[in-house]
Amino acid sequence: MIIDTHIHLDDMRYADDLDEVLFRAKESGVDRYIIPGADPKTLDRAVMLSEKYEDIYFAVGVHPYDIKEFDSLDFHAYISHPKCVGVGECGLDYYRLKGSDESKEREKAEQIRVFQAQIEIAKYYKKPLIVHIRDASSDSKAVLLESSAEDVGGVLHCFNADEQLLSLAESNFYFGIGGVLTFKNAKKLVNILPKIPKEKLIIETDGPYLTPHPHRGERNESAYCSLVIEKMSEILDIPIDDLQALTTGNARRLFSF
Numbered sequence: 001m002i003i004d005t006h007i008h009l010d011d012m013r014y015a016d017d018l019d020e021v022l023f024r025a026k027e028s029g030v031d032r033y034i035i036p037g038a039d040p041k042t043l044d045r046a047v048m049l050s051e052k053y054e055d056i057y058f059a060v061g062v063h064p065y066d067i068k069e070f071d072s073l074d075f076h077a078y079i080s081h082p083k084c085v086g087v088g089e090c091g092l093d094y095y096r097l098k099g100s101d102e103s104k105e106r107e108k109a110e111q112i113r114v115f116q117a118q119i120e121i122a123k124y125y126k127k128p129l130i131v132h133i134r135d136a137s138s139d140s141k142a143v144l145l146e147s148s149a150e151d152v153g154g155v156l157h158c159f160n161a162d163e164q165l166l167s168l169a170e171s172n173f174y175f176g177i178g179g180v181l182t183f184k185n186a187k188k189l190v191n192i193l194p195k196i197p198k199e200k201l202i203i204e205t206d207g208p209y210l211t212p213h214p215h216r217g218e219r220n221e222s223a224y225c226s227l228v229i230e231k232m233s234e235i236l237d238i239p240i241d242d243l244q245a246l247t248t249g250n251a252r253r254l255f256s257f
Contacts, residue, residue: 003032003251004222006204010046025222036089038063050083059086064093067114085255087122088130095135119147129154137162161189169200176204179212
């Protein structure tokens with residue numbers, strides 16, 4: 001059994017064939033899914049899917065690209081739902097910062113404010129965080145530690161292979177590993193994977209994005225979790241069945257289901 005801890009099933013690219021996507025996933029050993037809350041505009045669809053399908057869960061959050069939506073989002077209306085298992089995806093993303101140095105610093109400050117606010121929400125409701133980090137490792141780590149985010153823990157979604165983040169494993173954080181592990185240019189992630197504590201590894205796709213080899217260029221889906229597991233097994237020299245049991249147990253422990 002495999003749990004896909006991060007897949008955007010609320011994306012309309014799954015709208016026409018979702019039942020087939022879930023069937024293929026089941027055939028490949030996947031039997032639970034978490035839809036991260038990234039864009040508030042699709043959050044109601046995520047809730048609807050979680051209510052329609054027993055094995056689909058969701059999280060509520062605002063991606064750093066959508067922080068303008070944060071102040072108008074009624075977190076309580078969603079986080080109290082029985083299928084809500086986390087807060088996020090939230091975090092810091094400095095990759096697309098544009099404009100003057102002054103405008104970039106304002107944007108960083110606003111991202112940090114919204115990230116800190118979501119950490120406080122997670123702590124209040126005792127839900128784990130789904131953390132997005134891109135080109136912002138130092139600030140992200142500082143915010144997590146200064147905000148006592150270890151009280152609830154969470155996952156570093158699509159772990160960026162930055163070694164300075166490994167110490168967060170000691171602070172109740174897990175590391176989401178997906179299709180990037182299979183990329184030919186993923187040497188950094190391949191090299192750092194053995195350094196991650198085995199009890200802190202979980203599987204994700206980030207579908208419809210980051211499709212693993214040999215399906216790059218296609219829409220990603222949960223059935224491809226098996227390709228991530230296979231590559232992980234090769235790197236860590238751990239049998240596939242053992243890795244499935246390990247990562248599933250880790251995901252269950254983090255998300256309490």
